Amino acid sequence: MHILVVDDDRTLSDLLAFTLRRAGYDIHLAFDAPGALTAFQQMAIDLIVLDVNMPGKPGLKDGFDVCQAIRQSSDVPIILLTVRDDEEDVVKGLKLGADDYILKPFSPRELVARVETVLRRAASGKAKVDAPYLFGEISFDPHLRTFCRQGTDPVSLTNLEAQLLEVLMLNRGQILPAELLINQIWGPGGGSQEMLRQLIRRLRVKVEIDPESPELIQNLPGIGYGFGL
Amino acid sequence: MHILVVDDDRTLSDLLAFTLRRAGYDIHLAFDAPGALTAFQQMAIDLIVLDVNMPGKPGLKDGFDVCQAIRQSSDVPIILLTVRDDEEDVVKGLKLGADDYILKPFSPRELVARVETVLRRAASGKAKVDAPYLFGEISFDPHLRTFCRQGTDPVSLTNLEAQLLEVLMLNRGQILPAELLINQIWGPGGGSQEMLRQLIRRLRVKVEIDPESPELIQNLPGIGYGFGL
């Protein structure tokens, strides 16, 4: 599994490479926008970790241009690297076709988790969702595990609740089989219908206006659950 | 990791070089302003330790001119060396784009700690924060390790407490994963959740009005801690 890391900052590149190699990936480095395109064209890359700010040249001056150029001919998964102050950058990048983002500073575990999530989504063949954590008046921040509905206070979710909501929102409009949800949240061999039921319950209590008449998270009997149907 | 040390005082240069080599860095020396620029242009330098007073030539007559010249084309981290009486020099240098300063005389540990902090900041990709150590009625001096809240006596912090507060304040408004804090304070493979918890405790006792209801340093369960949320 080959990952291309694009960042002009050598210290950060080395950290990224070290972390991802340790997680079992083959890493290739590029340090500017033209180098990124060249590397991508010369190697079979499975995912790109792409810093937003980096030196380039006219027509290819930063990470956004790289993202846009790659998207003209490929749907390889792209994860943006940006700092927290640059939320416009995140939105811009996602609109240009990036799949996810990582906020600096990040923990190694966060990085690996993001990479694995994005690779899983790509492997499942699901089309990308624009603004995956927005839905009408609702927004969800998977990094802070915070659910926001306009006009109400932000709600903090627990780790498992946030994982469930993330999977549901990334696959909005569809019913996900219970078995798949259990597998994604508890891993192979973990979890149970019972545990999923309780987790659904807890999540509904936190995110639905009236949990007893749920509108966001709905059930198809005998199959599973979906978000935003 | 290559560090360029610029100082006309050979004894001090040797001390600086010895200390930083012992900490694992590759050291390059320059002894005047023109030599500094030449060395910087000929090598891949990751950080410059730059004495303020040193011989130069017209247009490049001291450390400030070097700093200014380098900043026209590079954002390599720069640490100024100056004596304690020259606070105007410090302000002048920081305005010209230096990242931090070290006051002579200094301890080897102080030097290494400053270098590591500045490299870490550079690696995090975070733009320099204006007045990073001010926050409302609070101020923190990382060199003196002194925490001040208006209307109360200054509080002296230990080395680790000051390191933790520095990381938190430089990333104010964000939750920093515990793993990242541990890594930054104790280095790769060092520290533990246990040790972080104790350090958080000790720091809260010193800086919070009521450590049992902390307002400055807050926890996001399962993720980490943040300052000024």
Add this chain to the structure above:
DNA sequence: CAGGTATGTGATAAATGTGTGACAAAATGG
């Protein structure tokens, strides 16, 4: 209609995360 299954709900037990205090070990300064 009765029985079985799926799903929702609540309560409690178990597990995990975080805060606090005490003491040992290590580091530091005079």
Add this chain to the structure above:
DNA sequence: CCATTTTGTCACACATTTATCACATACCTG
């Protein structure tokens, strides 16, 4: 060297999250 301070380790308390169990309700089928 010794006294003091700092840091690390351990134990326990408390808070939160997750797992388990029990029961209720809805729906479908024979």
